[in-house]
Amino acid sequence: MKRIPLLFGILLVLSGCWDRYELEERANLLGLAIDVATEEDMEKEPSVTHKNGEFPDREEDDYIKLTAQISLPGKIKLGPEGGGGEGSKKNAWVLETVGHTIKDAMANLQQQLAEKLYLGHVQIIVISEEIAEKGVTEINDFLRRNPEVRRTSWMVINGGDAKEVLEAAPPVESVPSLYLSNTLDNAVRQGKLPREYLGKFWIDLADIGIDPMIPSIKVEDKDRILVDGMNYFKGDRMVGKFSPIEIGVYMSVMGENQGGYSYAVKLPEEEGIYMIKATERDSKIMTELKNGEPRASIDITIDSIIEEETKTENLNQNTVRKIEQEAEEKAKKLGDEFVKNLQEDGSDVFGLGARIRAKHKNYWNEEIKTNDKWTETYKEMDIKVTYNINIKRTGMEWK
Amino acid sequence: MNKPSDKVTNLQLAFIIISTMLGVSMLGLTHFTVRGAGNAAPFASLVGIFIAFIGLMGYVLIGRRFTKDTLVGYNESILGKPIGRLCSFLIVIVFLALTGLETRQFAEAVQGSILPNTPMHISIIAMILLFATTSFQRVDTFASIHFFYVPLILIPIIIVVAPAFRDIEIYHMTPILGNDPTWGGFMNGALAVTQAIGNFVVIAMVIPFMKYPKKSWKGAVGGFWIAGFIVIFMTTMTVAVFGENEIKKMYWPLLNLGRMITIPGEVLSRIDAVLLVSWVYGVFTTLLSYYFLVVRGVCGIFRFHHYRVVSLITAPIIYGIAIFPRDIYTLYDYIRMFSSYGVVPLLVYPFFLLCISIIRKKKGGSV
Numbered sequence: 001m002k003r004i005p006l007l008f009g010i011l012l013v014l015s016g017c018w019d020r021y022e023l024e025e026r027a028n029l030l031g032l033a034i035d036v037a038t039e040e041d042m043e044k045e046p047s048v049t050h051k052n053g054e055f056p057d058r059e060e061d062d063y064i065k066l067t068a069q070i071s072l073p074g075k076i077k078l079g080p081e082g083g084g085g086e087g088s089k090k091n092a093w094v095l096e097t098v099g100h101t102i103k104d105a106m107a108n109l110q111q112q113l114a115e116k117l118y119l120g121h122v123q124i125i126v127i128s129e130e131i132a133e134k135g136v137t138e139i140n141d142f143l144r145r146n147p148e149v150r151r152t153s154w155m156v157i158n159g160g161d162a163k164e165v166l167e168a169a170p171p172v173e174s175v176p177s178l179y180l181s182n183t184l185d186n187a188v189r190q191g192k193l194p195r196e197y198l199g200k201f202w203i204d205l206a207d208i209g210i211d212p213m214i215p216s217i218k219v220e221d222k223d224r225i226l227v228d229g230m231n232y233f234k235g236d237r238m239v240g241k242f243s244p245i246e247i248g249v250y251m252s253v254m255g256e257n258q259g260g261y262s263y264a265v266k267l268p269e270e271e272g273i274y275m276i277k278a279t280e281r282d283s284k285i286m287t288e289l290k291n292g293e294p295r296a297s298i299d300i301t302i303d304s305i306i307e308e309e310t311k312t313e314n315l316n317q318n319t320v321r322k323i324e325q326e327a328e329e330k331a332k333k334l335g336d337e338f339v340k341n342l343q344e345d346g347s348d349v350f351g352l353g354a355r356i357r358a359k360h361k362n363y364w365n366e367e368i369k370t371n372d373k374w375t376e377t378y379k380e381m382d383i384k385v386t387y388n389i390n391i392k393r394t395g396m397e398w399k
Numbered sequence: 400m401n402k403p404s405d406k407v408t409n410l411q412l413a414f415i416i417i418s419t420m421l422g423v424s425m426l427g428l429t430h431f432t433v434r435g436a437g438n439a440a441p442f443a444s445l446v447g448i449f450i451a452f453i454g455l456m457g458y459v460l461i462g463r464r465f466t467k468d469t470l471v472g473y474n475e476s477i478l479g480k481p482i483g484r485l486c487s488f489l490i491v492i493v494f495l496a497l498t499g500l501e502t503r504q505f506a507e508a509v510q511g512s513i514l515p516n517t518p519m520h521i522s523i524i525a526m527i528l529l530f531a532t533t534s535f536q537r538v539d540t541f542a543s544i545h546f547f548y549v550p551l552i553l554i555p556i557i558i559v560v561a562p563a564f565r566d567i568e569i570y571h572m573t574p575i576l577g578n579d580p581t582w583g584g585f586m587n588g589a590l591a592v593t594q595a596i597g598n599f600v601v602i603a604m605v606i607p608f609m610k611y612p613k614k615s616w617k618g619a620v621g622g623f624w625i626a627g628f629i630v631i632f633m634t635t636m637t638v639a640v641f642g643e644n645e646i647k648k649m650y651w652p653l654l655n656l657g658r659m660i661t662i663p664g665e666v667l668s669r670i671d672a673v674l675l676v677s678w679v680y681g682v683f684t685t686l687l688s689y690y691f692l693v694v695r696g697v698c699g700i701f702r703f704h705h706y707r708v709v710s711l712i713t714a715p716i717i718y719g720i721a722i723f724p725r726d727i728y729t730l731y732d733y734i735r736m737f738s739s740y741g742v743v744p745l746l747v748y749p750f751f752l753l754c755i756s757i758i759r760k761k762k763g764g765s766v
Contacts, residue, residue, distance in 0.1 A: 203642060355570050
C-alpha cells in the first residue's frame with residue numbers, strides 16, 4: 001500500500017505526453033512555396049513578430065510571400081471519394097501570407113490558424129527563380145534549425161510563380177503535394193533525376209569546391225508537374241539551368257545509376273533513327289596537376305539498349321557498332337557543350353574542386369583555399385570527357 | 400560485503416564497458432572531433448581511442464594487483480588514508496559533475512529535437528529518477544542491466560547508419576590527415592574522443608567483484624574495441640556523408656544522419672526515431688555507470704554501506720548541477736572543462752598509482 005503514491009508519481013512523470021498533439025490538432029504542412037512579395041502584398045502584413053514598418057531591416061524589397069498547402073486530417077475529408085474528375089483540390093487548403101523572413105511569414109500564418117503548424121510532413125518546398133537568384137542561405141536557416149523538417153524532402157525551383165505549383169491539383173492522388181513529391185522520388189528511381197533532395201542540397205551548399213543544384217519543375221495544365229531540368233548554383237545563388245537530357249549527361253559524369261534517359265541517334269548515311277537508352281552508367285573522374293594547373297579527365301562507360309528503330313529495318317552487329325560510334329560522338333558534343341556552359345557560369349556541380357582538394361592537398365592549400373579562387377580556376381580548367389557507349393541488347397526484335 | 404552471488408563474468412564486464420562508452424556524447428561527438436581535426440576526424444578518433452586504451456590497460460593492470468579492492472580501496476592503501484581519500488573524493492566530484500552535465504546534455508538534445516514543449520526539468524527528473532533508483536543495486540544486478548541493454552543499443556545503430564553507405568562521398572574523407580592539419584587541432588579532435596569514451600573508469604569499481612579479477616583484461620579489451628569500432632564507424636559515416644563544413648554547423652551530426660536516411664523500400668520514413676530510442680538506452684546505461692561510481696565511491700570513502708540512502712541524497716545535487724548551466728553553449732563549455740581536466744588525467748592516474756605501489760611494495764588484499 002505504501003507504494004501506491006510512488007507508482008502514481010511514476011505514471012505522471014514517465015508517461016511522456018507533454019508534447020502530445022493529436023493529429024487533428026495539427027495543421028500538417030505538405031508543401032511550401034516561397035515567392036518574392038510585392039509592396040502591394042505587404043500591405044496585408046499583420047504585426048506579429050514586429051510592429052508594422054519596424055522590422056529591423058536591410059533592403060526595402062526583401063519581402064517574402066509564403067504559400068502553404070495544409071492538410072487538416074479529420075476536418076477536410078481525405079480518401080478515395082475524391083474521384084469523378086473533381087481532383088484533389090478540395091483535400092488540401094492553400095493559404096498565402098507575407099513576411100520579411102520565413103519565420104516571420106510562418107508566425108503570420110500560425111496567427112490565422114486554429115491548429116498548430118507541423119512541418120514534419122513537408123514533402124516539397126518550391127522556391128521561385130527570383131528568390132533563388134537572390135541567394136538561398138537566408139531561407140534555409142529556418143528550415144535547418146527546425147527539427148521537424150525532413151532532410152529527405154525536396155526543394156525545387158519553379159520558373160515563374162512558386163505558388164502555382166501548390167495550386168496544381170492532380171486528379172489521381174488525394175493529397176496534391178504527395179503526388180508532386182512522388183513524381184520526383186520516382187524520377188530518381190527511374191534514373192531521371194540525381195538524388196539531390198534537401199539534405200544533399202545543404203551538404204553541397206556547405207562544402208567547398210562543389211556547387212549545389214536543385215530540380216527545376218514546370219506546372220502542366222494546372223494538374224501535374226514536369227521535371228524540367230536542374231537549376232545550378234554558384235555559391236548560394238542560382239546562375240542557370242540545364243535541360244532534362246543534360247541531367248542524363250550529368251548523371252553519366254557522376255556515374256549515377258540507374259540509367260534513365262533515352263537518346264535519338266541517326267547514322268549519317270542512313271535514314272533510320274534509333275532510340276537508345278542508357279541502362280547502366282559508370283564513370284571515373286580523375287584529376288591531375290600538369291605544370292601547376294589542375295586538369296580533369298572523366299571516362300564514362302554507358303551500357304545501353306536499343307528501344308526503338310524507325311524509318312529503317314537493318315539492325316545487325318555491324319550497324320550496332322556504327323550506332324555506338326555515332327552515339328559516342330553525339331554524347332561528346334552534348335557533354336562538351338554542357339561542361340563549357342557550366343564553366344562559363346562558374347558552377348562546379350561535379351565537385352571537381354572538392355576532388356582536387358581531397359587529392360592534391362598542397363596545391364589546394366597554396367593556390368586555392370577559397371571558393372572564389374576555385375571558381376576562377378575552374379573557369380579556365382581543362383576538362384576532358386570521353387565516352388564509351390556499349391549497346392548490349394536490342395529488345396525482343398532481331399532486326 | 401561480498402556476497403557469493405556478487406560475481407561478474409568477463410562477458411558482463413565487456414558489456415558494461417560497451418554500454419558505458421556509448422552514451423550521451425554519441426550524437427554530438429563528431430562535431431567536436433571535426434572541429435578540431437577537420438576531415439581527419441576518423442583518423443583522429445582512432446588516435447583518441449588508442450590514448451583511451453592505454454588508460455584502460457592501466458585500470459586492468461592495477462585491478463590485477465589489487466584483486467579485492469575498488470578504486471577507493473587501493474587509493475587508500477597506496478597513497479595512505481588522507482591523500483587516498485582526497486583523491487577518491489576528487490574523482491567522485493568529477494563524476495558527480497559529469498553525471499549532472501550529461502543529464503542536461505541529454506535533456507537539451509531531447510528538447511531540441513523531439514520534445515520541444517516538454518519542460519526540460521521533466522526530462523532531467525525522469526532520467527535522474529531512472530538511474531537513481533537502479534544505481535544502489537548489487538554489482539551483479541548492475542552488470543545484468545548493462546548486459547540487457549547492449550543489444551538494444553548496438554543493433555539499431557548499425558541498422559540505421561548502414562544504409563547511409565549510398566550517400567557517402569570519398570572526397571569528404573580524403574586526405575586522411577586533413578587538408579590543413581595542425582598538430583594542436585588534430586590532438587584536440589582526438590582528445591575529444593578520448594574524453595567522451597574515457598568514462599570506462601567505472602570498471603575500477605567492478606573488477607574486484609569479478610569471478611576472476613586477474614583475467615579481467617579479456618573482457619575489458621574485447622568490450623573496449625567493440626565500442627571503439629562503433630565510435631569509428633559512426634564518425635566515419637557522418638564525415639563521409641556530410642563533410643567537414645556541414646558537420647561544423649550542426650549540434651548533433653549523428654541525429655541528422657538518421658534524419659537523412661531512407662530505408663530502401665520506404666518501409667519507415669523517419670528512421671531517426673529508432674536511432675533516438677537506442678540513444679536513450681545508451682544515455683541511461685552511461686549515466687547509470689557514472690552514478691554507480693559516485694554512489695559506491697561516496698560509500699567507500701565514508702565506510703558507509705547504505706547505498707540506497709546515498710543514492711537518494713545525491714540525486715538532488717545532480718539535479719542542481721544539471722540545471723546550473725544557463726544555456727547550451729555554457730553547458731558544452733562545462734562539459735569540455737570537466738572532461739579535459741577530469742577524465743583525461745584519470746587515464747594517466749592508474750600508472751601513477753602503479754608506480755607508487757611498486758615503490759611502496761603494496762599489493763592487493765592488504766586492506
